[in-house]
Amino acid sequence: MALVDLPGSKSLTARALFLAAAADGVTTLVRPLRSDDTEGFAEGLARLGYRVGRTPDTWQVDGRPDGPPAGAADVYCRDGATTARFLPALAATGHGTYRFDASPQMRRRPLLPLTRALRDLGVDLRHEDREGHHPLTVRANGVEGGKVTLDAGQSSQYLTALLLLGPLTRTGLHIEVTDLVSAPYVGITLAMMRAFGVEVEREGDVFRVPPGGYRATTYPIEPDASTASYFFAAAAVTPGAEVTVPGLSEGALQGDLGFVEVLRRMGAEVTVAADRTTVRGTGTLRGLTVAMRDVSDTMPTLAAVAPFADGPVRIEDVANTRVKECDRLEACAENLRRLGIDVATGPDWIEIRPGRPSGAEIRSHGDHRIVMSFAVTGLRTPGISFDDPGCVRKTFPGFHEAFAALRASFVARADPPGGAASGPADEEPGR
Structure with a gap:
């Protein structure tokens, strides 16, 4: 059995x-994720005037309920969507x-529904170039509060x-x-707000967030479930x-742990216990049709293993994956075709037919999840490499080392003393 110690959740760390x-x-955060995205978020807080202290296993943040200590700031959000979307709301x-800008990749990603909602609440927010995209400037004078309508069909x-902003309004x-x-992911937000002393009332599609602010606490960060999907x-x-x-x-907060239920449907043995989750390969992977709207970050993981199923794998209701770090639906299709796999796509679906992948260079499009997903394909496909293996630093800088250790444990299990290894192909993750 391979025991995998994974870094903390990106989603939980940002919130x-x-x-x-x-x-x-x-507030003390215990075992937060340290990656490009979360370091960028912490750096953004520092630019806004907050003190963020770091030790190897904890971060400490001096909170300020009245908004950023700095009266002016220029914040670079890097590639981080949570940084680019959450911090302007905090600055308000x-x-x-407060001016916010981001990488070319993040500049392409939309945020107009959020900025429209902030403007509807009276926030003076202006986009410098394309409407609904970074860079933007917030001229803040606090937020009164009130009623607002939001389309969160592109991103939760x-x-x-807005939920995080609510208790800070008047x-x-x-x-x-x-x-x-x-x-x-909204469930994660509500649970974490509760841990910081705020109870949100929800009735269907309506959320009522009380004023009054948050209470500092010590908060442990659970391992990242999206990252766990590759293992x-x-x-x-x-x-x-x-x-x-x-x-x-x-009791995990992260909905992406639900990916193991997809693997169970395909034939893997899955045990979700009180303190851990275990998946065991049975030698059977069945084809299936599955809607992944609620766990769409794990869509590339499923796409990358789909060729090994005994029938077609059809993934539906994933239109939002087209506006992530890249168009993930098309990136998965492109790379599977490069490996010789028959793939069809539509506006919000991808269907992958069984096949025997052959080695090729994976085009990452700068997307960490494309690289980490196709690393799994590489376990059974010699000759897979990546044009940008280092982009995993966004969420898991040590991914390649951790995955190489897992691969080695599989090979050791399959190689009896004095015998020849019959485990997965041992390919380097780089170029």
Whole structure:
């Protein structure tokens, strides 16, 4: 059995940094994710005037309920969508002028539904170039609150940004949502707000957020479930292999742990216990049709292992994956075709037919999830390499080392003393 110790959740770390900055007092985050995205978020808080102290296993943030301590700031959000979407909402609660910009990749990603909602709440927010995209400037004077309507059909992060903002307004927020994707991520937000002392009332598509601010606390960050999907998938495609991730359990906040249920439907053995989750490969992978709207970050993981199934794998309701770090649906299709696999796509679906992949260079499009997903394909496909293996630094800088260790454990299990290895192909992850 391979016991895999994974870094903390990106989604939880980003939300916890916002909540800690907004809380009254000093908050300690235990085992936060340290990656390009989360370091960028912490750097953005520092630019806004918040103190963020770091030790190897904890971050401490001095909160300020009245908004950013700095009266002016220029914040670079890097590639981080949570940084680029959450921090302008936080800045709006202060008093000053705050400019936000981001990488070319992040500049392409939309945020107009969020900025429209902020403007409807009276926030003076202006886009410098293309409407609905970075760069933008917030001239902040606090936020009164009130009623607002939001379309979160492209990203649940728009709703999360408003929910997190709500307790910092003078009168609270009444948010009516007309469409919502990745709903489990909103569940994460509500649970974390509760841990920081705020209870949101929800009735269907309406969220009522009370004013009053947040309470500082000590908050442990659970392992990243999206990252865990690559290791669970590795076990599923390797007969007899077993992967256990401690800390991802029955009570996990992250909806992406639901990916193991997809693997169970395909034939893997799955155990979700009180303190860990285990997946074991049985030598069987069945084709299936599955809607992944709520766990769309794991769509590339499933696409990358789909060729090894005994029938077609059709993934539906994933239109929002077209506006991630890249058009992930087309990136998966392109790379599977490069490997010789028959693929069809539509506006919100991809269908992958069984086949025997052959080695090729994977075009990452700068997207960490494309690289990490097709690393799983590489377990059974010699000759796979990547044009930009280093883009995994966005969420898991040590991914290639951790995955190489997993591969080695599989090979050792399959190679009896004095025998020849019969485990997965041992290919380097780089060029």
